Amino acid sequence: MRCPKCGAELEAGSIYCNVCLQELQIVPDYDPLDEMVIGQEPEESQKETEEQLHMEQKPVPGQLKKKLRQSKLFWQLLCTFFAVLVCFGIFLLSYRSMGKQNNYSYQLKKGRECMEAEQYEDALPFLKQAQSLLGNTEGGDIEPLRLLAEAYVQLDAKELALECMKDAILVEAACRGDQYELEELYLELMELLNQTKQTNLIGEIIEECEYEGIKEKLEPYRIEKPVCDMAEGTYHYYVTLELKAEYGTIYYTLDGTEPTQDSIRYEKPIELTEGENLLSAVAINKKGMVSEPLVQIYRLEFKYNPDMDKED
Known part of the structure; x- marks a missing residue:
């Protein structure tokens, strides 16, 4: 055995050269069987690993039932949650709707909006609800009755329009008795009778008026059939x-x-x-x-x- 660097004769099994101190690499003898064994080991190892993973992944019957129960419970809880959420939403909407239904200002506002848009049929429910929230002679706000009368005129329901204006006069007289406001209401009533071609009732309404000052101002509105x-x-x-x-x-x-x-x-x-x-x-x-x-x-x-x- 010689040193590959300096060529000195070395003893068998030496690791270093005694002359130049070069490290020697020992190459083992070649054996073809070793190569065959080495080539087979990875395949066998891979198969063993796959079998082990398959065994680990394969659920035990008890574990499978447990997982199914957990999954079922999860979906039940999820469905219950959504059901509660929907019920809460419905309750919230109903509560808000009831609140608006019983809110005088909201009903009157919606009635005004419909009147401005000339949607007279749609205005009626809002105005009626607003008036019902006030009561017949409570509150003293006669605007719903005035708007109702106007809506009925547009819908050619002249008897209902006349009734609303008469009610407005009664409410004003019972709540405030403001002479100026009453006079305005009577004049509006005269115009309504003329617009709906019910002027034959003017004389009767003037006679029924209890306010002498207003009655005197209504006299020029008298008209009778020829x-x-x-x-x-x-x-x-x-x-x-x-x-x-x-x-x-x-x-x-x-x-x-x-x-x-x-x-x-x-x-x-x-x-x-x-x-x-x-x-x-x-x-x-x-x-x-x-x-x-x-x-x-x-x-x-x-x-x-x-x-x-x-x-x-």
């Missing part, structure tokens, strides 16, 4: 009609159309012509109140030549 001196029907001779109205100026038409201030103003007796005459007459006063119309039909049928009588 009257005619001849009953409607069929005539075989010339007919002239005389109309009278205690309040206001009379306007009329003979074709059945509704009279206005632009129609014929009555100033002298009306001469009817042969055939059918559809008289429609109203009285209009200085306050613009229009009376209930007088409507009558006259038919003139001549069995002889009326011109001959005129010549005679």
